[in-house]
Amino acid sequence: MxxxxxxxxxxxxxxxxxxxxxxxxxxxxxxxxxxxxxxxxxxxxxxxxxxxxxxxxxxxxxxxxxxxxxxxxxxxxxxxxxxxxxxxxxxxxxxxxxxxxxxxxxxxxxxxxxxxxxxxxxxxxxxxxxxxxxxxxxxxxxxxxxxxxxxRALVAQFEALDAEKVTQYKALEEKINEIEAVEEIKNALTELEALQGYFFDEVRLNQVKGLKERYRQLYDALSVTGTFLEEGKFQCQLLLDGNPVRVSSVPKVTSNCAAQIAVRPSEGRFVITYDAIDCLPEEENFLHIQFRIAGKRLEHKAYIREAGGAEGSSFSVVPEGKLIFTADSVLKADRKIFNIHIRLTLNNRGGTPFGLKALEFRMPELSAPIVFDDIDAVYSTKGILQVKALAEGAFTVLETKKSAFSFVQGAMTLVNPQSGAVERVKISLPYVTNWE
Known part of the structure; x- marks a missing residue:
């Protein structure tokens, strides 16, 4: 008309x-x-x-x-x-x-x-x-x-294509909480890039952009952990938000003392064999494990104790990976966050049962430390375990910008039930939050 x-x-x-x-x-x-x-x-x-x-x-x-x-x-x-x-x-x-x-x-x-x-x-x-x-x-x-x-034919074609794209987006939205392999993140980002080139309305275009950013943040939630299987053999794997994930790239492993280092994939993990004959008891001996993923380096140090006796027989609980901080709600205008959920990964290397009495975290963007006293929790699992805590209340976020090299500093107070000894272990770990 x-x-x-x-x-x-x-x-x-x-x-x-x-x-x-x-x-x-x-x-x-x-x-x-x-x-x-x-x-x-x-x-x-x-x-x-x-x-x-x-x-x-x-x-x-x-x-x-x-x-x-x-x-x-x-x-x-x-x-x-x-x-x-x-x-x-x-x-x-x-x-x-x-x-x-x-x-x-x-x-x-x-x-x-x-x-x-x-x-x-x-x-x-x-x-x-x-x-x-x-x-x-x-x-x-x-x-x-x-x-x-x-x-009419073009309208039908258009509707069918649009429905297909919506289905593809929804599948990626559901998949983000079910990642089993690191490569799935890259594949999802590639699909979302194509969807961004298709969606022409602001609502769905913004949804795609938001999901892309959530997938990118998964790379920041990756960490490396592992445990000694026996003398001369260490097993490591990748964690995503504390959950195991597969990765096709083989880590590069070096050491300040061990020789004949070899890496073998095994059911989503990597078994590292080495000879610790040149590792001295008076030195800090370690395996340095490094993954290269999406242009970022993920690193882990596994400390070798074989020069001074079998590592499995000693009391050794070490914080590893990344700390995960998730607030229930965020008011960006007032720089306020409420009820912080904290996830800490610990490696009970020796397998000795231990008690966790207290935790302390100092974050660059919070003015006061987060402290938990009188926890009195007992753990007996050997290897990797997750400690979860909830800091209730309101917190003010400072203007300080978190960089890629920002770490949470703190400490945990452990109790060896067998001897009653109390040990204070320092915490210095990278971290991710949901309020950036």
Whole structure:
């Protein structure tokens, strides 16, 4: 309807300006019949340009826009029209409408690829000169086939594609809490990048961007842990938020004393064998384990005690990996967070039962330390275990920015039930939060 009104206005303007302009060249002697009427199963498009080449380009732009409107305005997405028009004081907000059309044009939609100048059924143009200024321009019109049947087919194709993309997004949204291998993070980011190139409405586009950021943050939640299986054999693996995950890349392992180091994958873990013959009891002996994932280094030190006796027979509880801090709610405007859930990974290397009496954490962005007294918890598991704590109340976040090299400093007070000895172990670990 708007196109028909445009043609009427064009004709009226042509009559009004006839005295001021003259046609100096035309593509045909007679004006085609389709120029002044609506033609079933065709689009009639008219433009004005300074050259024929410019006119041809503008005509194809106009045809593309007309087809987008014809298809997209009939497609609903989550109960809302993709190309819904916004009424402002009884009129159409053309700026908002144009923005939506532009986004759909930039999306990788199959039906746009079929639009071609080769399909134009007929054209008519005339070169017009202004009598007063002698300036010239071209009035250019085209007849392009676009039937109702084709429109219905394109709408169905568009709806099927959109439903497929929504299903793909929802699957990735559910998968983020069920990651079993590090490579799944990279694959998900690749899929989300493609979805970002498809979604043209702000709501779903922002959802995709948000999910991409959540997947990227998974790399920050990776940590390395492990345990000694026997003399000369250490087993390590990757953790994601404290849960084991597989990784295809083999870690690089070095040592300040051990020799003949070899690394072998084993059911999602890595078994490291070594010879500790040159490790001295009076020195701090260790294996340095390093993964390279998504351009980041993940490192872990496994301390060798074999030079001074079997490591498994000693009392040794070591904090490892990353500390996870999750607030129940965040008020960014007031820089307030509420109820901090804390997850700490410990490695009970010797397997000796121990008691956890107290914990203390000092974070760069909190003005006061988080302290837990009189915990009185007993653990008997050998190897990796998770300690969870809840710091209730409101906390103020300082302006300090957390960098990639920020660590939580603190300590834990342990009790050896067998001897009654109390030991204070320092904590210095990287960490992640949900309020950045």
């Amino acid at each position: 708007r196109r028909f009104i445009y043609l009427i206005c064009l004709c009226l303007l042509a009559i009004a300006s006839n005295a001021q302009t003259k046609v100096i060249e035309r593509s045909a002697k007679k004006l085609p019949e389709w120029m002044n009427t609506a033609v079933d199963d065709y689009l009639i498009v008219s433009v004005t340009a300074n050259s024929l080449a410019e006119a041809q380009a503008k005509v194809m732009d106009e045809i593309t826009e007309r087809i987008i409107r014809a298809v997209a305005s009939n497609v609903t997405v989550e109960q809302k029209s993709v190309l819904s028009e916004v009424n402002v004081n009884g009129s159409i907000d053309s700026k908002d409408d144009f923005s939506r059309v532009s986004k759909i044009r930039s999306a990788n939609l199959p039906f746009l690829k079929g639009i071609s100048s080769a399909k134009i059924a007929d054209i008519y143009w005339q070169k017009v000169q202004d009598k007063a200024t002698k300036r010239e321009h071209y009035d250019y019109s085209a007849k392009y086939p676009f039937s109702k049947a084709e429109q």
